[in-house]
Amino acid sequence: MDRYAVIDKLMEVFADTFDDDEIAYRDDLTAADVAEWDSLSNIRFMVAVEQAFGRKFSIGDWQNLKQLGDLVNLLAV
Amino acid sequence: MAFNSYGFALLFLPIVFALYRLAALLRGPGARLLVVIAAGLVFYALACAWALPVLLISLVGNYAVAGRIAATQGTTQRGWLIFGVTANVAALVIYKFTGFFGANLALVMPGFMAAGGAASRLWRELALPLGISFFTFQQISLLVDVARGLVPQLRPLTYLASILFFPYLVSGPITYYREFAPQIEAEPRDWLRNGITGITLFSVGLFKKTLLADSLILWVDPMFADVATGKSPVAVQAWVMVAGFLMQMYFDFSGYSDMAAGVARLFGVRLPLNFYSPMRVTSIMDWWRRWHMSLGRFVNDYIFQSLALPLTRKAVMRGHGRWGVMVLGVLMPTAVSMLVIGAWHGGRWTYIVFGLLHAVYMVVAEAWLFWRKKNRKHKGAAAPSRLDHVRGHVLTILCVLVALVPFRAADMASALRIWGAMVGFNGSAVWLPWPVMAPVGAGLVAVELAAALFIVYALPNTAQWLDRLDPSLPFAGGDKVSRGPFGWRWRAGLGWGLLTGAALMLGLTFVSRGANSFVYFSF
Structure with a gap:
């Protein structure tokens, strides 16, 4: 899947999980930038992403991500 | 030995610090780590000598299991992880809960737990090795992190120092290996700034x-x-x-x-x-x-x-x-x-x-x-x-x-x-x-x-x-x-x-x- 398609699809999941259509994609977006992004919505986000992309990641994979761009890289593989 | 004692503040700490600086000046990273490890062992022995074997078994056992986890994959790796975490949790439960289970068994089955009997001797309160709750959690975090791929390399001296680091050995804060290792392995700089911060x-x-x-x-x-x-x-x-x-x-x-x-x-x-x-x-x-x-x-x-x-x-x-x-x-x-x-x-x-x-x-x-x-x-x-x-x-x-x-x-x-x-x-x-x-x-x-x-x-x-x-x-x-x-x-x-x-x-x-x-x- 190409990077732009991944970002499009990811931001749909993102807007749905955090109830925020306003946030634009940035490679260096982190939980600190999104008010609704806490440890609980994070778990929901992880599972929603896995569902949308039909992939399954380990907690180690998730913990290695430092910013949203890292997730895009992981999904684009 | 507590931090708030003259022995620690005026004797142990200055001596260990001087040795550490000397090791850094004359020998390099290996010697620095050895000073930290030796200081941790002496610190623990002074505080709770009888439990030293428990600490040593935890060190050797967890290092061996961490090595197996790092070297394997898939279900074998999972097996080693489950074994390692279970062993650590079991040690905690045995030391902290044997007396508790015994006391409650005695309430439910007074006959079975009669005073002086074999059962009451088996299920008695055990003395708690100092700091076991803290270093055991650190060991668990290391095993899981190795399995999660968050610890790229586990070096024996750094590992020993990461558990035996006396500032947190007996009471935390629970510090992860992946946080500690890069700091202790780095060439020490900013002695003055670190000194001011530390003393303050x-x-x-x-x-x-x-x-x-x-x-x-x-x-x-x-x-x-x-x-x-x-x-x-x-x-x-x-x-x-x-x-x-x-x-x-x-x-x-x-x-x-x-x-x-x-x-x-x-x-x-x-x-x-x-x-x-x-x-x-x-x-x-x-x-x-x-x-x-x-x-x-x-x-x-x-x-x-x-x-x-x-x-x-x-x-x-x-x-x-x-x-x-x-x-x-x-x-x-x-x-x-x-x-x-x-x-x-x-x-x-x-x-x-x-x-x-x-x-x-x-x-x-x-x-x-x-x-x-x-x-x-x-x-x-x-x-x-x-x-x-x-x-x-x-x-x-x-x-x-x-x-x-x-x-x-x-x-x-x-x-x-x-x-x-x-x-x-x-x-x-x-x-x-x-x-x-x-x-x-x-x-x-x-x-x-x-x-x-x-x-x-x-x-x-x-x-x-x-x-x-x-x-x-x-x-x-x-x-x-x-x-x-x-x-x-x-x-x-x-x-x-x-x-x-x-x-x-x-x-x-x-x-x-x-x-x-x-x-x-x-x-």
Whole structure:
């Protein structure tokens, strides 16, 4: 899947999980930038992403991500 | 050996520091690590020599298992991980719960547990190896991190140093290998800055411990001891003793944590925070993010997440609604995490009840927040107001105080007597006749409590005050916490230098007053 398609699809999941259509994609977006992004919505986000992309990641994979761009890289593989 | 003893502050620490510097100058990283390892072993042997074999078995065993986890993959790796974590948990349970199980077995099956019999000898209270709760959790975090691929390389000397690092060996903060290793392996620089930060943190911590905590304990301890003998306090006394204990434990444990961070910094290592103004929170979730943070973080990283991710997947796959996902993926793992925190403190019903209460608090608070968020979206209600925050704060602190009663009480019967008094069962009038009040006096109690409350509500916390010196590893939520009305910030100069020196001298002077043990040394 190409990077732009991944970002499009990811931001749909993102807007749905955090109830925020306003946030634009940035490679260096982190939980600190999104008010609704806490440890609980994070778990929901992880599972929603896995569902949308039909992939399954380990907690180690998730913990290695430092910013949203890292997730895009992981999904684009 | 406690940090707040002359032997540690004036002998052990200076000698180890001098050796460490010498090793850094003359030999390099291997020698530095050897100094840290030797210092840890001597420190432990001086404090709890009989348990040294337990510590050594934990070191060798976990290193071997970590090696197997790193070298294998798939189900074999999973098998080694499960074996390693189970062995660590089993060691904790055996040391902390054998006596507890025995006592409860004796209640259920008095015949089987007859005094002097084989069963009662087997299920007796075991002496607790110092620090086992802390270093065992560090070992578990290492094993899981190796399996999660977060530890690229495990070098034996660094591993030994990471567990035996004496600033946190016996009482935390629970520091992850992946945080410690890069710092201790790096070539030490900034000796001056590290020295200033270390000594300042140590002085503040010593002051909190020997002046503040050890003053409060003078009347808090006798009050709880009196209740343990069967006496019942009146309402005001009950509230005062529980609030006093909260302040005492805060200054004791945050003082210890500051001292640990200070000592670690002398060796160039920054530790994770343990406290960040926990008394100024507005929700119970916030409380657990800012009280004994390294324990809360451990439970979140290794218990909550390990449960929440698979359970949420299951709930989503089975098509449970939003509430179904919430209950299975959030509320259940939260409750389990809180129960583990309670039981981690030891095998006593009082700790189990403490964990149970916090499990209820957290589940209710999470569910309430979830329900309100959903409602707010549908009805377009306003965001939380200032009054909401005040309400949240008062309710949180009340809940914390209520749960603190069994945490401190000698047994559940004492806890029930204190709770009864708090809701006014014993009347509210008689204050002075209570015998233990006589040597201190209600006036002094009031002044001390007021001073303690002023410090925790109005002054910046240690990490805020010293932010120019990077006193700890980063804490993501720190920016949102106010510095209080004064907003003091440390800067290099005569003023803060003199104040730090005064705190250190006073702290050292008051060491001789006794009450040498830290609250968290017994866990």
